[in-house]
Amino acid sequence: ELKVEQNPLFLSMQEGKNYTIYCNYSTTSDRLYWYRQDPGKSLESLFVLLSNGAVKQEGRLMASLDTKARLSTLHITAAVHDLSATYFCAVISNFGNEKLTFGTGTRLTIIP
Amino acid sequence: DVKVTQSSRYLVKRTGEKVFLECVQDMDHENMFWYRQDPGLGLRLIYFSYDVKMKEKGDIPEGYSVSREKKERFSLILESASTNQTSMYLCASSRTSGMSYEQYFGPGTRLTVT
Numbered sequence: 500e501l502k503v504e505q506n507p508l509f510l511s512m513q514e515g516k517n518y519t520i521y522c523n524y525s526t527t528s529d530r531l532y533w534y535r536q537d538p539g540k541s542l543e544s545l546f547v548l549l550s551n552g553a554v555k556q557e558g559r560l561m562a563s564l565d566t567k568a569r570l571s572t573l574h575i576t577a578a579v580h581d582l583s584a585t586y587f588c589a590v591i592s593n594f595g596n597e598k599l600t601f602g603t604g605t606r607l608t609i610i611p
Numbered sequence: 612d613v614k615v616t617q618s619s620r621y622l623v624k625r626t627g628e629k630v631f632l633e634c635v636q637d638m639d640h641e642n643m644f645w646y647r648q649d650p651g652l653g654l655r656l657i658y659f660s661y662d663v664k665m666k667e668k669g670d671i672p673e674g675y676s677v678s679r680e681k682k683e684r685f686s687l688i689l690e691s692a693s694t695n696q697t698s699m700y701l702c703a704s705s706r707t708s709g710m711s712y713e714q715y716f717g718p719g720t721r722l723t724v725t
Contacts, residue, residue: 532713541719542701544717558702587653589714597659599656600656601653601654604655
């Protein structure tokens with residue numbers, strides 16, 4: 500059974516600081532997704548990572564994938580309040596069907 | 612833009628009622644999914660469908676059924692609602708072809724069963 504673990508689960512950080520969210524998964528996969536969810540809202544796609552070494556950046560967020568280590572990171576640079584949200588990683592296993600398995604999410608709060 | 616819509620944003624039903632949640636996507640996606648989201652448990656897959664009239668159980672199918680009579684529409688049915696089915700329900704869709712298989716989510720339906 501594919502398991503996806505994120506850490507930390509909760510993150511409170513000051514504006515202007517840098518931090519990284521980690522996503523580990525338990526089986527072979529080269530398809531990993533990051534989503535953002537605002538309170539009471541649905542999930543918004545941030546990044547799609549499809550190969551080992553893939554790196555994608557959008558504004559202050561950068562995501563990377565290391566398929567050998569089964570690890571993805573979401574790096575936040577110079578955080579601003581607008582980035583406060585819950586971030587989920589999700590993985591599709593290389594074996595079986597197209598099911599996404601989600602991590603439990605990281606609730607990020609940016610403090611002025 | 613991909614658009615996934617859900618029939619209701621908020622729904623209150625009584626225990627034992629039959630509940631229908633509908634999802635429609637406008638991008639001709641082959642795959643459609645139903646998830647529920649609960650605090651501390653993340654998103655869990657209930658059912659998915661990879662073609663019209665085809666369905667597969669996800670991780671927590673008990674107490675639910677689904678229907679996909681048309682490609683753009685995927686319905687989740689709670690045959691006899693119970694209080695432990697109070698949750699946020701999210702529908703998603705994705706392509707089968709191409710590499711990314713990215714799932715696009717609807718706005719969600721917050722269901723309360725009393």
